[in-house]
Amino acid sequence: MVKTIAGERPKQRQRKGFWSPDEDEKLRSFILSHGHSCWTTVPIKAGLQRNGKSCRLRWINYLRPGLKRDVINAEEEEIILTFHSSLGNKWSRIAKFLPGRTDNEIKNYWHSHLKKKWLKSQKLQHARSISTSSESLVACGRRNPQTLISNHVISFQPLQEKTSSSPSQESNDNNNNNNNSYSCSSGPEIPRLFFSEWFTSSDPYFDHSSNLTDSNHIQTPNIQGTVSDYEESGDVNQFYYNEMVMMSNSNWTLNDVVFGSK
DNA sequence: AACCTGCTCAACCGCACGCTG
DNA sequence: GCAGCGTGCGGTTGAGCAGGT
Structure with a gap:
């Protein structure tokens, strides 16, 4: 199987840009129930048209539990x-x-x-x-x-x-x-x-x-x-x-x- | 109202590193 | 030892917004 950059599967029309609430929900519920042993497979298993990197970033920066959303004091x-x-x-x-x-x-x-x-x-x-x-x-x-x-x-x-x-x-x-x-x-x-x-x-x-x-x-x-x-x-x-x-x-x-x- | 400018922040990109076969 | 892959990190970009003119 041909791969592009490291770890990324060939593009089956991968989405870029801002995440929709629907995508957020898919990613959140998938990770909460299955974890993220391998980020490259997360978007496939979660039914997202994103790459693994993007999913990882979204999880870490936005969806991960315990994140503070208020301004830095x-x-x-x-x-x-x-x-x-x-x-x-x-x-x-x-x-x-x-x-x-x-x-x-x-x-x-x-x-x-x-x-x-x-x-x-x-x-x-x-x-x-x-x-x-x-x-x-x-x-x-x-x-x-x-x-x-x-x-x-x-x-x-x-x-x-x-x-x-x-x-x-x-x-x-x-x-x-x-x-x-x-x-x-x-x-x-x-x-x-x-x-x-x-x-x-x-x-x-x-x-x-x-x-x-x-x-x-x-x-x-x-x-x-x-x-x-x-x-x-x-x-x-x-x-x-x-x-x-x-x-x-x-x-x-x-x-x-x-x-x-x- | 229209335009410009600066700021914020989510997301992307490229690179480095560690792991594995 | 080497190549390929997955992951994490830091730099950068660009859309959206607010304030000023």
């Missing part, structure tokens, strides 16, 4: 800004910290609302850094993934001042994330750790539940189990939700966790 906005500053355009990863929000939603919100704010703040920061150039350069922590992986000790190196990474450079910056040249605002040179990585570390010697006393580690609120435990039960969102609840129930803030201010 100030708290969520702060979370997006905080994680974007450290993760870059990793929308799916940011979305994991916002239960009920999709990566697409966050991406759209960023481009339509936050990008401007971010640009403004960058300009302001840039102007400030010029005016205070006589002061010592801001010491920005920089993750060293190799060290992180090998022994979970986060190393920090003085960072050449990075004026800004404009949105036009965003993709490049992301590509360069392997160089870990994250810029950051001024602050004490203290260990910083990526929250999701903290908990998703698969190192068996890394006890997530223990209170670490190593000065190279920061202490975070404890969550029962690791993300992989939740992955096994197919409820990763619950894990990330627990993370958020745990933080809100403690005196920890996002900044504490992401930027290690404690």
Whole structure:
């Protein structure tokens, strides 16, 4: 059988564009009763003239239970800004910290609302850094993934001042994330750790539940189990939700966790 | 009222990656 | 090792709408 792009069956007049309520209902009822073991077969079995990708996207972004349909509030906005500053355009990863929000939603919100704010703040920061150039350069922590992986000790190196990474450079910056040249605002040179990585570390010697006393580690609120435990039960969102609840129930803030201010 | 402009958001596209045979 | 496939992700597009002129 000839196939077009990966995974797509030859077109038997596949529909494109906006979904009708009827199509939504077909997809929803099919997935709720049969699941989606293989997206390419979902449209066929559900009687939809769509491709698998389109079905998957529609389910994830619109039909999936538990999605919030209201506007993004100030708290969520702060979370997006905080994680974007450290993760870059990793929308799916940011979305994991916002239960009920999709990566697409966050991406759209960023481009339509936050990008401007971010640009403004960058300009302001840039102007400030010029005016205070006589002061010592801001010491920005920089993750060293190799060290992180090998022994979970986060190393920090003085960072050449990075004026800004404009949105036009965003993709490049992301590509360069392997160089870990994250810029950051001024602050004490203290260990910083990526929250999701903290908990998703698969190192068996890394006890997530223990209170670490190593000065190279920061202490975070404890969550029962690791993300992989939740992955096994197919409820990763619950894990990330627990993370958020745990933080809100403690005196920890996002900044504490992401930027290690404690 | 008509046109223009900017914004929002659902959906598409292309690529990368992991898995499998 | 390689090719093909399925999936997920991030970038981009374009229809619809609102506000301004």
